[in-house]
Amino acid sequence: MNLIKMRSxxxxxxxxxxxxxxxxxGQTVQDEKVIKxxxxxxxxxxxxxxxxxxxxxxxxxxLSGSVQAEEAVQYTYNELKKIxxxxxxxxxxxxxxxxxGTPEFAYVETAPGSTFNVPICALGxxxxxxxxxxxxxxxxxxxxxxxxxxxxxxxEGKIVFFNEPMDQTLIQTLQAYSKAGKQRVNGxxxxxxxxxxxxxxxxxxxxxxxxxHTGSMYYSSDPSIPRIPAAxxxxxxxxxxxxxxxxxxSIKFFFKQNCRTLADVPSHNVIAEIKGSEFPDEIIVVxxxxxxxxxxxxxxxDGAGCVQSMGVLExxxxxxxxxxxxxxxVMFMNEENGLRGxxxxxxxxxKNKEHHIFALESDLGGFTPRGFTFEASxxxxxxxxxxxxxxxxxxxxxxxxxxxxxxxxxxxxVDPAIVLSGLRPDPQRYFDHHHAANxxxxxxxxxxxxxxxxxxxxxxxxxxxxxx
Amino acid sequence: MNLIKMRSxxxxxxxxxxxxxxxxxGQTVQDEKVIKxxxxxxxxxxxxxxxxxxxxxxxxxxLSGSVQAEEAVQYTYNELKKIxxxxxxxxxxxxxxxxxGTPEFAYVETAPGSTFNVPICALGxxxxxxxxxxxxxxxxxxxxxxxxxxxxxxxEGKIVFFNEPMDQTLIQTLQAYSKAGKQRVNGxxxxxxxxxxxxxxxxxxxxxxxxxHTGSMYYSSDPSIPRIPAAxxxxxxxxxxxxxxxxxxSIKFFFKQNCRTLADVPSHNVIAEIKGSEFPDEIIVVxxxxxxxxxxxxxxxDGAGCVQSMGVLExxxxxxxxxxxxxxxVMFMNEENGLRGxxxxxxxxxKNKEHHIFALESDLGGFTPRGFTFEASxxxxxxxxxxxxxxxxxxxxxxxxxxxxxxxxxxxxVDPAIVLSGLRPDPQRYFDHHHAANxxxxxxxxxxxxxxxxxxxxxxxxxxxxxx
Numbered sequence: 052m053n054l055i056k057m058r059s060x061x062x063x064x065x066x067x068x069x070x071x072x073x074x075x076x077g078q079t080v081q082d083e084k085v086i087k088x089x090x091x092x093x094x095x096x097x098x099x100x101x102x103x104x105x106x107x108x109x110x111x112x113x114l115s116g117s118v119q120a121e122e123a124v125q126y127t128y129n130e131l132k133k134i135x136x137x138x139x140x141x142x143x144x145x146x147x148x149x150x151x152g153t154p155e156f157a158y159v160e161t162a163p164g165s166t167f168n169v170p171i172c173a174l175g176x177x178x179x180x181x182x183x184x185x186x187x188x189x190x191x192x193x194x195x196x197x198x199x200x201x202x203x204x205x206x207e208g209k210i211v212f213f214n215e216p217m218d219q220t221l222i223q224t225l226q227a228y229s230k231a232g233k234q235r236v237n238g239x240x241x242x243x244x245x246x247x248x249x250x251x252x253x254x255x256x257x258x259x260x261x262x263x264h265t266g267s268m269y270y271s272s273d274p275s276i277p278r279i280p281a282a283x284x285x286x287x288x289x290x291x292x293x294x295x296x297x298x299x300x301s302i303k304f305f306f307k308q309n310c311r312t313l314a315d316v317p318s319h320n321v322i323a324e325i326k327g328s329e330f331p332d333e334i335i336v337v338x339x340x341x342x343x344x345x346x347x348x349x350x351x352x353d354g355a356g357c358v359q360s361m362g363v364l365e366x367x368x369x370x371x372x373x374x375x376x377x378x379x380x381v382m383f384m385n386e387e388n389g390l391r392g393x394x395x396x397x398x399x400x401x402k403n404k405e406h407h408i409f410a411l412e413s414d415l416g417g418f419t420p421r422g423f424t425f426e427a428s429x430x431x432x433x434x435x436x437x438x439x440x441x442x443x444x445x446x447x448x449x450x451x452x453x454x455x456x457x458x459x460x461x462x463x464x465v466d467p468a469i470v471l472s473g474l475r476p477d478p479q480r481y482f483d484h485h486h487a488a489n490x491x492x493x494x495x496x497x498x499x500x501x502x503x504x505x506x507x508x509x510x511x512x513x514x515x516x517x518x519x
Numbered sequence: 520m521n522l523i524k525m526r527s528x529x530x531x532x533x534x535x536x537x538x539x540x541x542x543x544x545g546q547t548v549q550d551e552k553v554i555k556x557x558x559x560x561x562x563x564x565x566x567x568x569x570x571x572x573x574x575x576x577x578x579x580x581x582l583s584g585s586v587q588a589e590e591a592v593q594y595t596y597n598e599l600k601k602i603x604x605x606x607x608x609x610x611x612x613x614x615x616x617x618x619x620g621t622p623e624f625a626y627v628e629t630a631p632g633s634t635f636n637v638p639i640c641a642l643g644x645x646x647x648x649x650x651x652x653x654x655x656x657x658x659x660x661x662x663x664x665x666x667x668x669x670x671x672x673x674x675e676g677k678i679v680f681f682n683e684p685m686d687q688t689l690i691q692t693l694q695a696y697s698k699a700g701k702q703r704v705n706g707x708x709x710x711x712x713x714x715x716x717x718x719x720x721x722x723x724x725x726x727x728x729x730x731x732h733t734g735s736m737y738y739s740s741d742p743s744i745p746r747i748p749a750a751x752x753x754x755x756x757x758x759x760x761x762x763x764x765x766x767x768x769s770i771k772f773f774f775k776q777n778c779r780t781l782a783d784v785p786s787h788n789v790i791a792e793i794k795g796s797e798f799p800d801e802i803i804v805v806x807x808x809x810x811x812x813x814x815x816x817x818x819x820x821d822g823a824g825c826v827q828s829m830g831v832l833e834x835x836x837x838x839x840x841x842x843x844x845x846x847x848x849v850m851f852m853n854e855e856n857g858l859r860g861x862x863x864x865x866x867x868x869x870k871n872k873e874h875h876i877f878a879l880e881s882d883l884g885g886f887t888p889r890g891f892t893f894e895a896s897x898x899x900x901x902x903x904x905x906x907x908x909x910x911x912x913x914x915x916x917x918x919x920x921x922x923x924x925x926x927x928x929x930x931x932x933v934d935p936a937i938v939l940s941g942l943r944p945d946p947q948r949y950f951d952h953h954h955a956a957n958x959x960x961x962x963x964x965x966x967x968x969x970x971x972x973x974x975x976x977x978x979x980x981x982x983x984x985x986x987x
Contacts, residue, residue, distance in 0.1 A: 091688045219966070220559045222913055257966060419887070419945050421914065445690050446889065446945075448916060477887050477914075477945060479966040498687070498725060498947045 082441055082516070086509045088370045090445055093505035096369055099358040100497045102130060103417070106358070107348040107492035114345040115385040116148030116316045123341050124319045127357065127382050131323035134364050138326075141319040144395040146385040148316045149175055151345055152309035155282060157251075159295055160186070160303040169288035172263040172346060173308040174235060174252065175388045176270070177281040184307030185210070185280065187248050191296050195234055195241050207246030210304050212296070213238045214253045214289055217482065224257055224478045225415070228485075231255050232266070239281040240271040250281045251304065253289040255482065261285045262487040265344050267388045282306055320392045321382040323364055329375040333518060334400075336379050336410040337363050337511055340386035340393075340458055347490030351481060355417030355500055356474075357382050362504040363511055374515045376408070383458035386414070393458035401465045409514045411472045411507060412456025416484070417500035418476035422449025423510060426463070426471040431519050435470070438513045447506045449475060470519055472510070476503055550909055550984070554977045556838045558913055561973035564837055567826040568965045570598060571885070574826070575816035575960035582813040583853040584616030584784045591809050592787045595825065595850050599791035602832050610788040612863040614853040617644055619813055620777035623750060625719075627763055628654070628771040637756035640731040640814060641776040642703060642720065643856045644738070645749040652775030653678070653748060655716050659764050663702055663709050675714030678772050680764070681706045682721045682757055685950065692725055692946045693883070696953075699723050700734070707749040708739040718749045719772065721757040723950065729753045730955040733812050735856045750774055786852045788860045791832055795844040801986060802845045802868075804878040805831045805979055808854035808861075808926055815958030819949060823885030823968055824942075825850050830972040831979055842983045844876070851926035854882070858925055865929035875933065877982045879940045879975060880924025884952070885968035886944035890917025891978060894931070894939040899987050903938070906981045915974045917943060938987055940978070944971055 093099075106113075106123055113120040124141065131139045155173055158166040173179075189210040192198060198206065213234035217227040232255050239250045254264035263283045270278045284292065295302055321341065327333060339356020343349020360380040367374060384392035400407060411423075425435055432452060439450050455471035462469050476499070484490040561567075574581075574591060581588040592609065599607045623641055626634040641647075657678040660666060666674065681702035685695040700723050707718045722732035731751045738746045752760065763770055789809065795801060807824020811817025828848040835842060852860035868875060879891075893903055900920060907918050923939035930937050944967070952958040 090690075094687045219562045222558075222970070224966075419947050446917075449914075479887050479970065480964050483964070496948050496951070498692075502690070502947065 082513065085372065085512060086441055089366055089508045089512060090505040092366045092369050093362065093501045093508065094498065097362045097501055097504055098365055099362040099504050100500055102358040102361060103350060103354050103495060103500065104492060106354045107350045111348045112345040113341060113343045113349055115146040115318065115342045115388060117345070120318060120342050120384065124321055127321045127341065127361065131321065131361060131364070131380070134323065135368050136325055137323050137364055139321070139323045142322055142395060142399065143317060143319055144384055144391050145315045146318040146391050147389045148313040149388060150311060150313060152179065152311065155306065155308040157282065157304070157306035159292060160305060161295065161299060169292060170261050170263050170285040171251065171282040171288070171306055172265050173310040174268040174281040174283055175265055175344065176268050176312065177239070177308070177310055178278050179309040179311055180249065180280045180307050182309065184305055185249050186303055186305040189251070189296065189302065189304040191293055195237060198241055198245055203245045206242065209247060210249040210251055211238070211242040211247040212251045212292060214293055216253060217255060217257055219257065224482050228255055228482055235266050235283065236268055239268055239279050240276060243271070243277050243279045247279060249279050249306065251306065252281065252283050254283045254286050256286050256487065258483040259286045259290070261287050262489050264485060264487040265346055266486045280308060282308060318384045320384050320396055322379055323361070324377060324379045325364055325367065325374055327376040328373050331377050332406055333376040334379060334405055334407045335376050335511060335514055336381055336407060336459060337507060338381035338383055338410070338458055339413050340384070341382040342385050342387055344387060344486045346486065346488040347484070348492060349490060350492045350495050351416035351484050351490050352486065353386065353414045355495060355503070356413035359413050359500070359504040359507055363508045366508050372512070376515050376518065378511060378515065386458050390457055394461050397461035397465050400462065407462050407466045407469050408519050409470045409472070410459035410462050411474065411510060412459045413474040413503060413507060414456050415474065415478065416476050416481040417495045417503055418480060419499045420447050420474060420476050420503045420506040422447055422451065422475045424451050424453035424455060424473045424475055426455050427452065431470050434517065434519065441513070442506060442509060445502065445505060474503060474507055550981065553840065553980060554909055557834055557976045557980060558973040560834045560837050561830065561969045561976065562966065565830045565969055565972055566833060567830040567972050568968055570826040570829060571818060571822050571963060571968065572960060574822045575818045579816045580813040581809060581811045581817055583614040583786065583810045583856060585813070588786060588810050588852065592789055595789045595809065595829065599789065599829060599832070599848070602791065603836050605791050605793055605832055607789070607791045610790055610863060610867065612786055612788060612852055612859050613783045614786040614859050615857045616781040616784045617856060618779060618781060620647065620779065623774065623776040625750065625772070625774035627760060628773060629763065629767060637760060638729050638731050638753040639719065639750040639756070639774055640733045641778040642736040642749045642751055643733055643812065644736050644780065645707070645776070645778055646746050647777040647779055648717065648748045648775050650777065652773055653717050654771055654773040656769065657719070657764065657772035659761055663705060666709055666713050671713045674710065677715060678717040678719055679706070679710040679715040680719045680760060682761055684721060685723060685725055687725065692950050696723055696950055703734050703751065704736055707736055707747050708744060711739070711745050711747045715747060717747050717774065719774065720749065720751050722751045722754050724754050724955065726951040727754045729755050730957050732953060732955040733814055734954045748776060750776060788852050788864055789850040791829070791848045793832055793835065793842055793846045796841050797843040799845050800874055802847060802873055802875045803979060803982055804847050804849055804875060804927060805975060806849035806851055806878070806926055807881050808852070809850040810853050810855055812855060812954045814954065814956040815952070816960060817958060818960045818963050819884035819952050819958050820954065821854065821882045823963060823971070824881035827881050827968070827972040827975055831976045834976050840980070844983050844986065846979060846983065854926050861926035862929050865933050868930065869933045875930050875937050876987050877938045877940070878927035878930050879942065879978060880927045881942040881971060881975060882924050883942065883946065884944050884949040885963045885971055886948060887967045888915050888942060888944050888971045888974040890915055890919065890943045892919050892921035892923060892941045892943055894923050895920070899938050902985065902987065909981070910974060910977060913970065913973060942971060942975055
């Protein structure tokens with residue numbers, strides 16, 4: 052190459068670079084503007100908090116198969132219908148129906164006639180006790196592994212008291228939940244192998260208080276292992292029980308619950324969609340789950356995620372943004388005790404040969420958003436990380452790889468290239484309320500809920516702009 | 520230099536570099552370990568939450584000059600005395616004594632005999648109304664600047680209703696507070712210049728509710744400008760009043776309050792100190808303010824900052840850490856309506872020729888810590904920034920330059936090289952509670968409070984290790 056040619060080539064490269072820099076700079080400025088608009092609208096114009104007020108205070112706890120769950124389906128369907136340019140439909144799905152029955156009752160008997168009550172609640176999926184209740188000696192273990200150490204001789208005929216607390220030193224409370232949660236999910240199935248007649252599980256809670264926390268539990272699929280009743284005890288009740296056992300291991304425990312599993316019933320996912328203007332076949336999902344446990348009103352778990360997902364469509368409309376890709380808000384049914392909604396959604400997506408490029412779930416409460424986790428390839432994650440500076444002004448700074456959400460998980464099987472993401476709100480208060488009677492509307496802060504929505508709608512906007 | 524000499528020199532440099540790298544790596548590992556210990560202890564062994572429970576629920580609101588404020592002095596003094604190797608003393612300071620008197624009362628009169636009540640509270644420092652109350656026409660302005668636009672003719676003889684809301688789109692709520700706060704602090708002095716007879720100020724709150732928020736206000740030092748009574752109205756009350764005025768500008772407003780300022784009374788800063796083992800003359804201060812407003816129990820403002828500061832000394836002792844420098848926890852008196860404690864502390868530091876290298880204040884509530892702000896030179900800030908990775912595992916990631924805390928501010932005059940710092944907790948909920956009857960203990964989350972303490976004690980540890 053001669054010098055003139057080289058110069059000319061260098062000049063071309065320079066100009067091209069300038070164009071790229073200028074246009075990407077222009078793009079960034081444009082993105083900054085849209086994201087500012089979206090956050091402003093989230094903080095001042097969103098209906099999310101009012102929707103949550105209705106879901107929580109007019110409908111309440113929305114256990115799968117309950118009348119309230121179907122009321123929530125109808126309510127969110129009707130509200131989504133009010134958003135312009137949005138088509139809304141119900142996706143039928145059969146769901147399990149477990150019912151709690153009359154309030155549970157438990158006491159510790161330190162001597163015949165000498166008792167004190169402790170707060171319990173049946174675990175979701177548990178069988179009832181005999182109708183007059185179950186009284187037996189009780190033995191404490193810390194975690195499932197201790198069963199084998201203690202052995203059948205010590206356990207047989209007794210109630211097993213699983214008393215592993217959440218590890219308070221873990222900053223990410225979800226890690227502590229996952230660890231201590233095993234005793235709730237599998238405790239009954241495991242204890243039954245050693246001849247236990249019932250299990251009482253320390254509530255998986257970060258707080259020391261009187262609220263028992265429910266949650267799903269599963270029996271062994273092996274029919275030879277008996278299905279024994281399982282209940283959660285409040286953390287203060289657990290401390291009291293443990294201290295009493297330390298004084299006298301021969302005490303007895305009584306509990307009575309008449310929960311039961313009925314036949315599956317029909318229910319629905321609620322789906323609202325804005326058709327993409329350029330790439331209508333590329334689908335972006337944002338969702339939460341509409342069912343909840345029955346003790347509180349399910350405001351944080353997961354009313355918050357539902358109204359935030361609805362808010363994404365509302366805010367795009369309010370600021371006049373026309374998505375290039377198809378955006379779907381999905382209220383999944385039955386996350387808590389079956390995941391039937393998420394499974395059905397993926398099943399139909401597969402059947403209809405739909406192409407999902409991204410799914411975002413909010414299911415860790417309506418707290419101040421700290422960031423997102425992503426299930427993505429290196430290349431996809433590089434793109435995502437390039438968006439980070441756009442969210443920093445909103446104190447949304449943690450972009451990490453990691454699990455996303457239960458309901459959207461099944462989409463990975465349908466579309467292996469899909470990017471899955473989970474909103475990560477500040478995790479310190481969630482497990483004080485999770486699955487308990489104090490998961491109620493007054494514990495949701497309006498600004499925190501709306502900032503979560505702002506983070507979500509901004510991320511969805513960026514995915515819509517740039518795809519994967 | 521010959522080759523052998525050169526080689527030998529290069530070798531020396533290499534070895535030195537390796538030593539530096541290794542030792543600084545070792546240092547980092549050591550710091551990581553200590554900080555982990557401090558956070559673990561903050562989350563599992565701290566007395567901070569129990570202290571706050573006592574301050575809030577056994578003592579309550581601690582207005583300067585009140586019996587409760589002196590009870591708090593005695594209580595924290597006694598509790599600090601229990602921490603080993605800690606000397607505790609009281610620093611006398613005269614404080615203003617403003618008293619609210621009987622509960623305030625206000626109504627809107629839409630026609631003679633036709634009224635509705637609205638929730639108000641006197642602003643701190645305000646004079647009373649006439650003993651039978653004050654009734655006058657009322658005129659709405661948004662911010663102080665509008666007074667000049669409207670003019671004396673329109674304002675004279677009326678009550679001025681300052682109705683500037685907090686800007687909800689600002690992510691840093693403190694910015695919105697500072698902006699809207701001017702009408703509270705200076706509204707009465709300014710409106711009086713235009714002949715107003717009283718002022719009603721929209722509560723500086725992020726929430727829309729029925730709680731009026733008090734706070735300090737100051738009259739003009741010019742004796743020719745009348746001192747007119749000033750009260751805050753709840754945000755819902757302000758909306759109602761504004762809507763009513765829009766329908767009929769001729770309505771009247773009535774309010775009655777019998778607050779007054781009495782003579783100054785003696786009070787105290789509470790100071791607890793662990794003497795430095797290597798550099799006892801280099802003093803590090805960590806503090807909050809012990810006084811509060813009287814409507815709530817002052818849990819977030821600033822019981823939280825006090826018990827966190829006490830917790831710093833407690834945790835050093837609990838993990839067996841011996842500080843190199845002198846660490847002082849200071850409970851400042853009278854931040855809210857006079858800053859006499861902070862001023863006195865600096866005055867005595869100056870008098871005693873003390874050398875303060877660092878002061879940290881926590882006065883933005885007991886919420887999840889997001890980071891710190893620093894008043895520091897470039898060089899000092901470089902050192903501070905090098906510590907950032909050590910706090911990232913605890914989700915404490917925002918190290919920014921900016922204002923620190925009111926009480927420690929006066930130390931800058933004494934020691935211009937001092938570094939001042941403020942804990943920056945998540946700012947979304949603070950102004951829902953600030954200066955109102957709902958600043959109460961149940962709105963403080965134990966983990967959030969303790970994580971704030973963990974962040975503070977870790978920062979104090981690093982300053983103690985490396986100085987400035």
